[in-house]
Amino acid sequence: MINTVRKKSYKAFGLNILSEINLPELSEIGISAECVEVTVELANLKTVLNEKSSSNTSFYLEKDVCIFEVPSVAIYMIQGGKRIIVSPIEGFNEDLIRLYILGSCMGALLMQRKVLPLHGSAIAIDGKAYAIVGESGAGKSTLASAFLKRGYQLLSDDVIPITFTEENIPVVTPGYPQQKLWLESLTQFGMESSYYRPIFDRETKFTVPVESQFATEAYPLAGVFELIKSDNNEIEIHSIEKLERLHVLFNHTYRNFFIERSGLMQWHFDTSAKIVNKVDLYRLHRPISGFTAHDLTDLMLTTIKGEKTND
Secondary structure: OOOEEEEEEEEEOOEEEEEEEOOOOOEEOOOOHHHOOEEEEEOOOHHHHHHHOOOOOOEEEEOOEEEEEEOOOEEEEEEOOOEEEEEEOOOOOHHHHHHHHHHHHHHHHHHHOOOEEEEEEEEEEOOEEEEEEOOOOOOHHHHHHHHHHOOOEEEEEEEEEEEEOOOOOEEEOOOOOEEEEEHHHHHHOOOOHHHOEEOOOOOOEEEEEOHHHEOOOOEEEEEEEEEEEEOOOOOEEEEOOOOHHHHHHHHOEOOOHHHHHOOOHHHHHHHHHHHHOOOEEEEEEEEOOOOOHHHHHHHHHHHHHHHHHHO
16 A cells, blocks of 8 residues: 555645655655645546546646556646646555656646756756756766765756746756666765665666755756767767757757647747756767766866856
């Protein structure tokens, strides 16, 4: 049976969350009922999914409603940017239930709230936020971990929430104090895997708590670095210019296939345009093989310091 609680409250992604499901990855807080912004609830969604989706799909999406099924795990419904409803499937894995709540569900919910979720890791460096985006397996979390080893703070891993101040300055709101690292990365950093919990059984990716190096306040977004693997044996960095900047933000929006079917294409374009007019974007190439996180960190810091010198 799923580990339920008598409605604990948490803080994550800038939101006050009241949950019927225990979410140990998040920071627990005490809040009054009127301060709750998001609820996580348990309910039977099988009938709802059957009514909404076609016979060949386990996915339904429209404005302010997203329903999807993860086989052998759960059916999820995200509604109005305020509710995440979970319907566990018999034989489910509780860790996987939470993985999708904090990933795909939260990505959909943020978009419903008109908060742009980028897919990557965000680091706080000298009072500003820098996002590292890229395809799965590019090494985003590993590179972020290399920054943590140098004393910088993590803002978010996996889902990066971006909002705007009244002056239209993009800011990154803290997610929650945890990273996900592959066994190879743990080994390279001298971290013993037995101290960490696998994301799920037989997985070689681990959850790594980072409470002591987690930024608890929002920071203005100053740069976005797209990390990609390259056949070149050297690491390189190039500025991303003009319309390509918009493509990069679209490509690395978390679950970007939600955007069109949710009627959010214009919103996403307008939001992306505001971001690219305020921040620097770079493409960071790394070799396919070899551990280059420390060299990439040096290159990013040199680039960031260079931009500050030119301000």
